[in-house]
Amino acid sequence: MDQNYIPISNGQLVLASSLILINMGLSFGLRLGLEKSLGIATVRLVVQLLLVGYILDWVFALDNPWLVLLVALIMSAIAGHASVSRTRRRFPSIYWHSLLSILASSALVTGLLVQGVIRIDPWYDPQYVIPLLGMVLGNTLTGTSLALDRFMEDVVRLRSQIESLLALGATRWEAAGTTIKEAIRTGMIPTINSMMVVGLVSLPGMMTGQILGGVNPTDAVRYQIVIFFTIAAGTALACMGIVMLAFRVLFSADHQLRLDRLEKCDR
Amino acid sequence: MPLPTLAAIQLGRNIEGQWIWQHLDFELQPGERLAIVGPSGVGKSLLLRSIAGLDPIQAGKLMFEGKPVSTLSKPRYRAQVIYLHQRPALLEGTVEFNLRQVYRLSLHRQKAYNREQILQYLAPLDRDGDFLQRSVENLSGGEAQIVVCLRALQLAPQVLLLDEPTASMDEATAQQIEGLVAQWLQADPKRACVWTSHNTSQIERVTDRQFILNREP
Numbered sequence: 001m002d003q004n005y006i007p008i009s010n011g012q013l014v015l016a017s018s019l020i021l022i023n024m025g026l027s028f029g030l031r032l033g034l035e036k037s038l039g040i041a042t043v044r045l046v047v048q049l050l051l052v053g054y055i056l057d058w059v060f061a062l063d064n065p066w067l068v069l070l071v072a073l074i075m076s077a078i079a080g081h082a083s084v085s086r087t088r089r090r091f092p093s094i095y096w097h098s099l100l101s102i103l104a105s106s107a108l109v110t111g112l113l114v115q116g117v118i119r120i121d122p123w124y125d126p127q128y129v130i131p132l133l134g135m136v137l138g139n140t141l142t143g144t145s146l147a148l149d150r151f152m153e154d155v156v157r158l159r160s161q162i163e164s165l166l167a168l169g170a171t172r173w174e175a176a177g178t179t180i181k182e183a184i185r186t187g188m189i190p191t192i193n194s195m196m197v198v199g200l201v202s203l204p205g206m207m208t209g210q211i212l213g214g215v216n217p218t219d220a221v222r223y224q225i226v227i228f229f230t231i232a233a234g235t236a237l238a239c240m241g242i243v244m245l246a247f248r249v250l251f252s253a254d255h256q257l258r259l260d261r262l263e264k265c266d267r
Numbered sequence: 268m269p270l271p272t273l274a275a276i277q278l279g280r281n282i283e284g285q286w287i288w289q290h291l292d293f294e295l296q297p298g299e300r301l302a303i304v305g306p307s308g309v310g311k312s313l314l315l316r317s318i319a320g321l322d323p324i325q326a327g328k329l330m331f332e333g334k335p336v337s338t339l340s341k342p343r344y345r346a347q348v349i350y351l352h353q354r355p356a357l358l359e360g361t362v363e364f365n366l367r368q369v370y371r372l373s374l375h376r377q378k379a380y381n382r383e384q385i386l387q388y389l390a391p392l393d394r395d396g397d398f399l400q401r402s403v404e405n406l407s408g409g410e411a412q413i414v415v416c417l418r419a420l421q422l423a424p425q426v427l428l429l430d431e432p433t434a435s436m437d438e439a440t441a442q443q444i445e446g447l448v449a450q451w452l453q454a455d456p457k458r459a460c461v462w463t464s465h466n467t468s469q470i471e472r473v474t475d476r477q478f479i480l481n482r483e484p
Contacts, residue, residue: 164352254323257321
């Protein structure tokens with residue numbers, strides 16, 4: 001590989017990590033009590049990322065489709081779990097539903113992107129599949145977690161309105177309609193917002209990374225545009241998926257609102 | 268003898284392994300006004316909710332006009348056997364908007380909102396068209412319950428399940444609600460209702476028969 005960028009040595013890494021001393025000093029001086037969290041976060045950041053770097057090096061070197069799929073599955077599972085862990089309520093099958101909607105939507109849009117648009121060869125080329133999937137997952141995770149949380153909070157908050165409608169002969173779909181729409185909307189807002197200000201307020205990480213790696217800015221933005229559309233589609237599908245699955249749990253086929261299936265969790 | 272409007276056969280409700288009530292048998296005949304009485308916390312609301320099919324039952328079965336409720340379409344059944352919540356829930360907007368909103372449900376779409384009928388119901392309560400234009404935000408608890416009641420009555424149900432509809436209401440407003448229900452009952456001799464209330468004199472006024480719900484031993 002021709003190197004158009006300056007690699008960072010271990011010494012430089014240590015040098016950069018001393019920047020965290022600013023946070024430490026501030027926390028200490030203002031008694032924010034964040035020293036411990038900052039310490040843990042710093043160690044986790046370094047260990048997790050170095051580890052991921054080595055694993056990816058290894059996956060790229062082995063060039064095995066099964067291994068790529070396995071890594072993709074593990075990434076999706078972690079995203080599915082993380083999405084639920086940010087919500088305030090749970091129902092029994094919530095983790096499976098979250099995994100299913102995130103995995104299905106991300107796999108679909110990433111598949112379309114790498115096969116239909118970028119046309120990579122071989123089809124599993126980890127250099128493309130893994131970072132692209134990672135970006136899609138990171139965004140769908142935020143979307144689904146917001147949508148799911150909003151949906152569960154709303155059915156609890158609007159319980160009497162929903163049940164009044166059911167009692168007058170509404171179907172479960174009619175009774176939950178507004179709540180479903182609100183939840184999906186909530187999940188999609190961050191993506192739409194970031195599409196609005198991209199380039200003006202923020203330079204997306206992927207584009208920045210490509211530019212640092214020596215790619216022409218004009219080429220880098222093309223990648224960024226493509227990935228943005230993919231993220232938007234993936235988030236929309238995942239939000240719809242998770243809200244529909246949660247709807248089927250919380251509203252029974254008998255058109256009953258089953259809040260007894262919902263449990264509040266203390267975080 | 269005509270078919271009972273509602274019949275409960277060995278009905279049981281279990282929440283997290285605990286029977287709230289079980290082996291309940293009772294019938295509601297056409298034209299009857301039944302009271303469900305018992306100490307608070309005995310599950311009167313749960314019973315009304317279960318009759319309306321808003322909660323699942325864990326034992327026994329419920330029959331509506333001779334047919335098992337489990338085989339009926341729930342929305343269709345609920346439009347015939349309407350449960351009125353203790354705490355009224357209305358949508359933001361005017362009284363009339365709330366009444367009209369019901370006709371947007373697919374089940375009632377072929378029917379039309381009938382303002383005349385509503386005004387007829389309101390006349391004995393000394394209220395007119397102005398009441399329909401009021402915003403629900405400015406209604407008192409009792410007035411909101413009147414709206415909720417009208418919203419149900421306009422659909423001409425066979426049965427009303429009234430879950431403490433006049434709780435924490437002054438006597439005059441409570442009697443207006445009672446009056447509305449009486450008007451609806453009068454229009455068809457087959458209509459029947461079930462009440463729960465903490466007010467014993469009200470129960471004596473508005474019902475003919477009492478079904479006593481006892482705490483599970």
